[in-house]
Amino acid sequence: MAGRGGILLASLLILSCFADTSFGIVHFSSLKRTLVVTASPKTGQVLKAGDDKFTVTWGLNKTFPAGTDSAYKTIKLKLCYSPISQVERPWRKTEDELSRDKTCQFNIVTKPYSAANQSYEWIVEREVTLGTYFVRAYAYDSADAEVAFGQTTDAAKKTNLFDIIAISGRHTSLDIASICFSAFSILALIGFFWAEKRKGKSSK
Incomplete structure (x- = not known):
């Protein structure tokens, strides 16, 4: 038995x-780090969401044997939270199972895979929240499953990190429009009282 x-x-x-x-x-721990990824922001540099931009460059690590990338069909670049920006934030939690992983929530670009080095300039989207980040690239196969990766930081995700300041939610144009509307309302109110006062005098 x-x-x-x-x-x-x-x-x-x-x-x-x-x-x-x-x-x-797919589990992240099962992926090989076969891609070399670099980003233009310097360590500690601060970027502003909605305004600033940076360049990402990626390609196959040439130290791997020929044919390593034979299954690669697509490259997806993602903006990812560093550990310091995940503390006490379970909605950004890192999970080994990639379908549950919340580390990389912002898509930068999706491109067909090429063995040659490629670059892309990205304007930081307005939706990006305040935090410290790095960039990660995933290689996908024909079934759209992750098969390899590369990132701008080390395995512990402590080097080559940069900061992004979130948009305040208010714009100068909206502030100007609000001021103009308030001024118009005040003038209209003054005009109304003046017209009523004049009408009262005329009736007497």
């Missing part, structure tokens, strides 16, 4: 592995 139990357990483990594969479950 013990032998049958061991066989059953082994069978379940094998089926579990096949289930993960068939349902497209």
